[in-house]
Amino acid sequence: MKERDILFSPNKLGYVKGVNRPKVDCILCSALLGEEGVDNLIVFYSRKFFVTLNLYPYNPGHLMICPRWHTETMEDFSEDEVVEHYTLQKLSLNVLKRMYRPMGFNLGYNMGQSSGASIAHLHYHIIPRYRSELGFMDVINGTRIIVESPVATRDRMIDAFSEELKDWEDFPYESSQE
Numbered sequence: 496m497k498e499r500d501i502l503f504s505p506n507k508l509g510y511v512k513g514v515n516r517p518k519v520d521c522i523l524c525s526a527l528l529g530e531e532g533v534d535n536l537i538v539f540y541s542r543k544f545f546v547t548l549n550l551y552p553y554n555p556g557h558l559m560i561c562p563r564w565h566t567e568t569m570e571d572f573s574e575d576e577v578v579e580h581y582t583l584q585k586l587s588l589n590v591l592k593r594m595y596r597p598m599g600f601n602l603g604y605n606m607g608q609s610s611g612a613s614i615a616h617l618h619y620h621i622i623p624r625y626r627s628e629l630g631f632m633d634v635i636n637g638t639r640i641i642v643e644s645p646v647a648t649r650d651r652m653i654d655a656f657s658e659e660l661k662d663w664e665d666f667p668y669e670s671s672q673e
């Protein structure tokens with residue numbers, strides 16, 4: 496399998512090696528706390544989780560759903576948290592359909608270092624897939640180049656989440672604080 500065909504494995508070698516990585520214990524906890532020097536690409540907060548763009552997206556619109564507490568496993572989710580997580584998946588899929596009209600999605604966790612996870616803090620990937628992915632990016636020497644700035648995407652995505660919620664009769668996981 497060529498490197499660019501591996502799921503959930505965007506080109507981020509520098510990041511994995513620690514070259515470009517901010518010197519913080521957990522990048523997701525730091526983003527959540529709004530710490531300086533950490534790119535904040537969070538697009539939505541619910542009661543127990545948040546949704547963020549991936550700084551090294553596999554495809555445009557690559558999102559991650561993360562717990563608002565530091566955990567490395569999903570086995571300790573309560574039933575309520577499982578339902579909240581599922582609701583966020585549904586919300587995120589609708590937002591991505593609204594923004595990008597993808598042809599499909601890859602969904603899932605990489606848990607633990609051997610799985611390819613480069614961030615220990617649990618994160619659930621939602622990766623939109625497109626009919627012609629080369630229409631969105633060029634592949635140069637196996638490196639995927641995404642032609643969209645994460646910050647520009649973030650601002651559009653925040654708006655898309657609020658638009659989508661207007662169509663929901665009830666969203667019981669409203670965050671009381673961001």
Ligand SMILES: [Zn+2]
Pocket residue numbers: 521522523524525564565566616
């Ligand atoms: Zn963390």
